[in-house]
Amino acid sequence: MASTERPRRADARRNRDLLVEVARRHVRRHGITTSLEAVARDAGVGPGTLYRHFPDRESLLAEILRRESDDLAAARERAARTIDVAERLDTWLGEVERHIAAYRGLSGLLVGSLGDTAPTPLGLACQEMIAMTEEFLAAARRAGVARPGVTARDLVGCAAMVAWLGSLGPGGTRQADGARDILRHGYRAAP
Amino acid sequence: MASTERPRRADARRNRDLLVEVARRHVRRHGITTSLEAVARDAGVGPGTLYRHFPDRESLLAEILRRESDDLAAARERAARTIDVAERLDTWLGEVERHIAAYRGLSGLLVGSLGDTAPTPLGLACQEMIAMTEEFLAAARRAGVARPGVTARDLVGCAAMVAWLGSLGPGGTRQADGARDILRHGYRAAP
DNA sequence: CACCGTAGCGGAGGCTCCCTCCGCGTAGGC
DNA sequence: GCCTACGCGGAGGGAGCCTCCGCTACGGTG
Numbered sequence: 019m020a021s022t023e024r025p026r027r028a029d030a031r032r033n034r035d036l037l038v039e040v041a042r043r044h045v046r047r048h049g050i051t052t053s054l055e056a057v058a059r060d061a062g063v064g065p066g067t068l069y070r071h072f073p074d075r076e077s078l079l080a081e082i083l084r085r086e087s088d089d090l091a092a093a094r095e096r097a098a099r100t101i102d103v104a105e106r107l108d109t110w111l112g113e114v115e116r117h118i119a120a121y122r123g124l125s126g127l128l129v130g131s132l133g134d135t136a137p138t139p140l141g142l143a144c145q146e147m148i149a150m151t152e153e154f155l156a157a158a159r160r161a162g163v164a165r166p167g168v169t170a171r172d173l174v175g176c177a178a179m180v181a182w183l184g185s186l187g188p189g190g191t192r193q194a195d196g197a198r199d200i201l202r203h204g205y206r207a208a209p
Numbered sequence: 210m211a212s213t214e215r216p217r218r219a220d221a222r223r224n225r226d227l228l229v230e231v232a233r234r235h236v237r238r239h240g241i242t243t244s245l246e247a248v249a250r251d252a253g254v255g256p257g258t259l260y261r262h263f264p265d266r267e268s269l270l271a272e273i274l275r276r277e278s279d280d281l282a283a284a285r286e287r288a289a290r291t292i293d294v295a296e297r298l299d300t301w302l303g304e305v306e307r308h309i310a311a312y313r314g315l316s317g318l319l320v321g322s323l324g325d326t327a328p329t330p331l332g333l334a335c336q337e338m339i340a341m342t343e344e345f346l347a348a349a350r351r352a353g354v355a356r357p358g359v360t361a362r363d364l365v366g367c368a369a370m371v372a373w374l375g376s377l378g379p380g381g382t383r384q385a386d387g388a389r390d391i392l393r394h395g396y397r398a399a400p
Numbered sequence: 401c402a403c404c405g406t407a408g409c410g411g412a413g414g415c416t417c418c419c420t421c422c423g424c425g426t427a428g429g430c
Numbered sequence: 431g432c433c434t435a436c437g438c439g440g441a442g443g444g445a446g447c448c449t450c451c452g453c454t455a456c457g458g459t460g
Contacts (some may be wrong), residue, residue, distance in 0.1 A: 065417095167390075
């Protein structure tokens with residue numbers, strides 16, 4: 019399975035790494051619709067080189083995300099330190115939201131892949147988030163503080179949704195605060 | 210105040226109306242990022258004509274929306290027929306969601322204007338929705354079925370958010386159902 | 401009803417971005 | 431050190447955004 023990829027020439031690997039790194043900076047600054055030509059220019063390669071390594075925008079974004087899965091792991095560690103079970107779930111979802119919000123426009127792309135069963139690169143990133151969320155949700159359910167019927171996928175979807183809201187300028191940030199509050203009351207069990 | 214607009218020539222008025230109508234169709238089909246050049250072509254006018262009447266995409270969209278405020282009024286009538294107070298608020302928010310979802314991409318634009326105090330065209334459309342939502346929310350509060358602290362603007366923001374989620378393909382629709390359910394539990398008062 | 405000033409029109413054109421294709425240079429196996 | 435095919439750069443066609451300018455024809459006036 020891993021043998022499908024044949025060895026690459028050294029310059030190809032170098033260029034690929036360079037492109038991902040430059041693209042990461044550009045996407046962080048300008049969102050996922052950033053100009054790919056500008057990325058290629060900034061990396062000092064021709065557009066053909068970029069498109070050979072990443073046939074479409076999505077595959078480039080997926081590679082950026084793949085290299086950041088340790089960020090998610092760190093977030094899990096951080097959230098796990100919260101003692102109160104209900105609050106811990108809140109904290110975790112905040113981390114998911116932050117992780118998604120790091121790249122403007124990513125939220126929409128991810129939601130589209132939330133239901134992917136085939137192992138598309140973006141689908142895998144979603145699986146990962148859903149699985150981690152499931153852990154926190156299960157703990158909350160055991161403690162009786164999570165409303166039955168709420169699924170981990172729903173919660174990740176909500177986090178993406180709030181991340182989207184927050185990405186829409188200063189007004190969006192305020193709206194996101196309100197939405198987050200309502201959602202929290204919505205997924206918690208009535209006491 | 211209304212005298213700021215001087216009388217227009219007949220052909221100008223005709224072209225303007227035609228452009229709005231054609232644009233409405235295009236935006237409904239392709240979302241708010243639809244090609245303005247295509248709109249002009251389809252209306253049989255040059256791009257210059259379109260840009261003279263509507264200096265930017267947003268002003269064109271605002272005009273489309275302005276002409277649809279009666280749709281919102283009809284939605285209010287429809288929602289008002291629901292007998293149960295809590296359910297009536299749900300129904301109304303569903304109508305708001307539907308209204309926003311009619312044009313793919315509109316949700317983001319509207320959220321950006323939710324906090325507008327200045328009477329920008331888009332801001333006015335928001336004011337209208339917030340005001341109507343306030344009526345339904347007030348009724349729910351009086352009946353003790355709405356959780357205190359929830360504002361009408363929060364609710365409109367949530368409706369826009371769910372509309373956005375639902376616009377993201379088939380997976381999005383399922384996510385939207387889940388989110389809507391959580392939100393409903395979140396803005397209702399604990400019994 | 402003919403005339404004329406100007407409001408308003410069309411479209412050419414400059415810019416950016418997307419993506420493809422092809423001839424050439426060079427990395428690296430032998 | 432040689433040779434081959436991998437991977438590179440960049441030209442180029444297509445689309446969209448928006449501006450500017452010369453001409454058309456609308457409609458007020460005598």
